[in-house]
Amino acid sequence: MQDSPASELPSEGPIPDWWRHWWRRQTPTRQDRYAMLAPLAAVLLFLAAIVSAFWYLRLEEMDREQEAVKRDVEYAQQRMRLRLLERQEQLMRIARDISNKEVDAEEFIVRAESMIAQYPELLMLTWIDERRKITASYAAPSLHSNQIRASGEVLRPGETETMYSLARDLQQPVYSQPAAGPDSSGLLQLHVPLADQGKFGGVILGEYSIDGLLRYGVPAEISAKYAVALLDGKNRVLAGTSVPPRNPAGQLLPWASQPNDYEVPVSPVGNGLIVRAQAYRTGLGVIGSGLFWLVGALSAMTAWMLIANWRHTRRRMQAQQALMAETNFRRAMENSMLTGMRALDMHGRITYVNAAFCQMTQWSEAELVGRTPPFPYWPEEDRDLLMARLEDELKGRTIQGGFQVRVKRKDGTLFDARLYVSRLVDAKGNQTGWMTSMTDITEPTRIREQLQASHERFTTVLEALDASVSVAPLGSEELLFANKLYRLWFGGRAGGHLQMVATAGMSQPRPNDESLDHVDHFVGLPTNTLTSAGSENAEIFVPELGKWLEVRSRYLNWVDGRLAQMVIATDITARRTAEELAAAQAERAQSASRLITMGEMASSVAHELNQPLTAITNYCNGLVSRIKSKQISEDDVLAALDKTARQAQRAGQIIQRIRTFVKRSEPNRTLSDINVMVTEALELAEIELRRRNVRLSHYVAARLPHLMVDPILIEQVLVNLLRNAAEAIEQAGRPAGRRSVEMRVVPKQIDEQAVVEFSVLDSGQGLAPEVMERLYEAFFSTKAEGMGIGLNLCRTIVESHQGRMQAENIYNGSEVAGCRFSFWIPVSGATNPIVGKDAGVTIT
Template structure:
């Protein structure tokens, strides 16, 4: 079938014309009217732009021609001035040659100078200056000011033409210059021609030109009549002539207000120090040109104004039609884009309207539903009686504001849940013409609601079965939002237990019931997002009412109603605390047993150590008895012997007291302990064993080392155990006497950016094998024949109980193991840090 649009086109139409017609017919009437009104306006604007562009182009062409004329005339004037200067230069150079050949004396020079000055008005004066800058002869025009007239015999003043005089002498060529004077001398141009007598410099012939005369007589009359001619110096200052005054800046932006045409060229042979500039006098466009231009502008503006008025009138006329079309399209688009199904019934229950969403939900087309009466095709067979009763209630006006839920059958037979809302349909005359029903598919919300309900039941079941107490309470309120079964068993249904655990756990309490704060939000101003994202806080508390130890974990959370709440989870850790206390008691007994074992192993060494002072006491007493019986002792010797006996007894008592304090079982007592004292005590105890095994012991403690918050007996036990193990390792390795040494070092350092005190024991034994290194801290693991395997394990337990770390490493000399280093670090506590800072202040 032929397209009706193509049928209207002429057979011989051009393709571009045919395309234009098709495009025009596809436009709406509103767009066609808008284009029809904008096209003339655009044509007028384009015509005006073309007129302005043409006028501007012609003006630019005229300006280019004027600029070329100025350039040509200024260059012609420059040639005339140049020729005039060269002619005067040639004449003065003839006189200079005659003076150099001694053919002219001073009197004849005056005559020839006078003829030149009189013949050429621009030449103001001609002077003969010898090599000593003395004026031999000079002639000047009578019009020259008396201050510039030179007298024969005078010497040129210092600075006057001095540089040019020297330049002419050095170059032996004519040199032009302008004296740096002011007033009348500013308009003088000087020519220095060197004089040579037998190839020797004998002075200069100085010719002085009037720059104003040079401009007046050098520039052709026809050029000076057309242009404002001026002579400028190197800095652009006017030396002669007058310039065209500058234009008004306000008129510079007009298209016909062009800049004055001018051209500059240096005057040869003077050079850039004398520039000739010509400026064309300003000319206007004329009344006829400006009038035509403004006439075109006025006519174009009038035409545009009339077209705009006609277009605005057409727009107002079409507004009603466009508003009606837009409103209809909007309502139709809104109905088609709604996700809620809409159905309209008349007063007899017949379907009069359904939207696209209703058809999409049910699967029935609009033509299949409009005009149908009950029972409708989307009613399930099992629910028809119920739905008929509902429809009867609707028609009678018995509807509920909250709507009601029904099942709807799709065209393919599947069912879905829907909620219907019914309202009266009122026309423009306020008469009811039927009923409007909106339908929403709630199958997915029902499924989600069922899942949430099941999830809530599972969640509640899990929380109720937990072995931990869980409670949630809002901040600033006595309300208990949630409590599981164990919480209710322990504390009932009140918030007292929740608040008690929060207070005992040390969680920061926020002010409540404060009149100065907002009654709605007690945490006004606090960053609640940061609170809810923070990690939970843990604490262990004892509840006397329950007789239990509880581990309390708390964190902030946003409750379902948006309030900031605090959740507390409490776990019964009473059995664990009892086990920890039992483990601590066993560890304490293990420590005491370890010290007893250590002293048992050192028993022979201790007996040997005590034997020396006891033997000395016995010898002193026997000697005193013998000398007293023989009456061979005086009072001074008696006192000296008794003093030595007392010191030996004191030494034996100190050894016994140190051993008693080391092996004595006592409760852990952490105090600020002096490191030097602990090291001294440990060295003296272990020194007995090291001397028995013929091992040298050296120790170093850093100066001004801070005190540590430790149990000194336990730290001494670790040091003694490490020193004794070092001596046993050296003896097992059978090192020679020169290599039987143990070094103990105590220095402050940094570990993971935390200040610590490092204790290290370095021996020269055979080190630890790799398999031993992995199990060296295991309980009951030992490499000794008679060892129990609790020494290093106990040492590590003691160090870690002081929040420290312990490490063992072999020392290598090339590929050979040269010894082993056991190190442990004890962190500085707050009190230790303050003491260290105080010591640092004293040092400073």
């Protein structure tokens, strides 16, 4: 087909001027395209008009069918509603007669038999009293024996229980649908309540056959025209039939014929019972119309012929367009490449350069194509080297991995580049030259130099560390890295690394049992990101070095992907020596504090010892005088000697307790009984409290756990706090009724940790704010003769047991009524509660 010139368009006729102007502005190719598309569009529009007309007629027909179905279903629903209301009214009359005592069980059975015989949809009538006991029941002969209820029985648990209770509560008839059993079809139950002198007297239970309700309630003319069914609230078919889809395979087609149906709830049952009617198919529809298929076939044939002619015309232009597109694509691809491309012929003359090569060298394509060596982008100082390389290329001696050169831009600046040379082969397989690709590697070279400098700095820092650093892979004796100090201590092998890991207990065990062949030997290692895993710390002693080392380990992924363990060891020998000296000093301070405490209590202890000694002297003098006068019997002598022995034993216990308290000993933490510690501390402190006329009360909670402590040190803290409380009361000058100290020992939860709290509460003047700030300061005391180390030492002892100590004033309104010192000790995880006596209060 030849292009139609625009001048051949008729100049006269009904075509508007704007259409002619638009047509003349189009190219001949576009005019041909529009000329081919116009008939095709006309045919498609004609086919669309025919389809729309058929579709509109079909919709009108479906609307008429839907209106007819809706009208007939509502009529059937009204018939069923009236039938149900009539049966309901009859049952309500029977219920009213029963409530008025006009009907007994025999009369009820007579009426039930008459109703069931007259109305086939009724299956059974049952009279149930207020105790759910069946008074009378009559069932249709068609019912199965398992469904018949006998008089005198009690309804089984769960049978109509909900609706029975609902009818009792509402005092109105209630419909329900019980689940159908294996031997019965669907039922509809009606519960009509009975009233006995204003009270609930039971129900009349009428049971309908849903299938019979459909058969006798729906008019015959409607059953003949439609597929009528009764559904429950979940759209399950209870009775009747349903029309299957007319075109299951074509449900997605817009013209697929669907069943024409309508459904409505059956009143007075409600949404629990729905009547649905589906119209039977009466026509062939649009798809069955011969005229539709004839018009469609002619339209399709016409469209196919137009399309075939149009495709034949377009094939003439496809080859030319494909060639132009391929050429443009290859040119765009060459211009978009970031790698510079250069082609040489067999004599070394440049035959081609791409845009990236020109952009790198700042020389244009015209300035480079046709040039022979030396090329303008060669630096003058590298020309001899580059000429030798070019001669090797032309002779076929190319380097497989490429080589690095310097390239000069047109403005004289230099940059680093890597060249890759390959043979240039034409379509016939003959070599026509050499193709060279050039990549700017200035930035990668700079980054590589920076990484090398960074590695050197990192190595220098690690070598200068005063800690040993070593890295070894798991499961191997290879040493991946070791700094200078490690090599100085352990040499260049992994033995020192493995020794530190094993001594610190950081090595990972591996299963040796042959039955665990498939167990991962890395079990137990951290599964999260290794670089964020927490480190392990330990302090070990290395005999070969004679040093204490603090060892920290961490898992990491080595550069080759292997799982490795890094160990950092720091020499802490000087720190350990200082800690041992500090511990010795603290021990001596504790012993000195106990001696000072006993020195301050010397007068009280002397007074306490004087009483048993005086009693011993009196008993001995009395015995001597009575023996001389021969006025004593053997029993009196034995009684006096027994009392003398008890007094001597008492004095010995006082001296032994004081010796144990002041005796210097090594710290010995054991699982200690709290009751024993408190009792011994109270016995020591009671001497001082009695001397100062202070009353002591204490409370120890029952079933306290054992504590992992040094009992002598805890007793020292308690004695010190009790003595301070007695001195504070004496300084305050409290009257006899208010001179009291209270000590409590109770379990607590502090920061989600189980602890035992010891508290001492006095009735003194409390602590001033300036004293509270300096309370635990060494050598600070509010007493003129005090040394100021008691409370500081007490807090040190408590904190050495991982506990805390605090003091607070007790207020009675605005007046300070005393001070409370308390400390707590965490409970050891291996302790068990003590099964002892009940807690109590002791007053001295």
